[in-house]
Amino acid sequence: MKKQTNQNIFDLYDLLLEQLRDLYDGEKQQITFLKKLSNSSETYELTEFLSYHLKETNRQIDRILEVFDILNEEPGGESCDGIKGLIREARKLADRCLNEEVLDAALITAIQHINHYEMAGYGTAIAYAKALERHDIAELLLDTLREERRADMGLSDLAENQINPDAKWSALMKKIEPVSNTKM
Numbered sequence: 001m002k003k004q005t006n007q008n009i010f011d012l013y014d015l016l017l018e019q020l021r022d023l024y025d026g027e028k029q030q031i032t033f034l035k036k037l038s039n040s041s042e043t044y045e046l047t048e049f050l051s052y053h054l055k056e057t058n059r060q061i062d063r064i065l066e067v068f069d070i071l072n073e074e075p076g077g078e079s080c081d082g083i084k085g086l087i088r089e090a091r092k093l094a095d096r097c098l099n100e101e102v103l104d105a106a107l108i109t110a111i112q113h114i115n116h117y118e119m120a121g122y123g124t125a126i127a128y129a130k131a132l133e134r135h136d137i138a139e140l141l142l143d144t145l146r147e148e149r150r151a152d153m154g155l156s157d158l159a160e161n162q163i164n165p166d167a168k169w170s171a172l173m174k175k176i177e178p179v180s181n182t183k184m
């Protein structure tokens, strides 16, 4: 029989379950968020990244469900307030961006904050699984951690090579313009 959720935490196994449920809820929250972001971004590369990351997130949800299945436990019962807060922050930040280039840079920052939160969560869950000698679970979670790391590197690359140079360039042009307009 499967365990009830939202139970008190007595041992490392309970803590592992709590962490997994938190990650599960966090991934699900991101599905809605990523879909909305894909519609907000004006940059081809960022939109491509977002649709790829959406597929990846769906795969990560399946992987967590597989873990719960192996453990014969229920995946629900936790609400990830961390991801909820980060998404709320991202929305507030995006609403204040009135320039497309800056908006894309802000969206990248927002997803990176979420990714870093997730990397901490997956890293912790892997450590717990290893301590409990559940290397089968650790291996599955490691696949997701690797994906999150790759996504983070992809975002950094995007920020440095696709988004920021344009923003820097526009800022530079604005600085240069008054000089070039000056009568000699």
Ligand SMILES: [Fe+2]
Pocket: 027, 057, 060, 118, 148
């Ligand atoms: Fe994820």
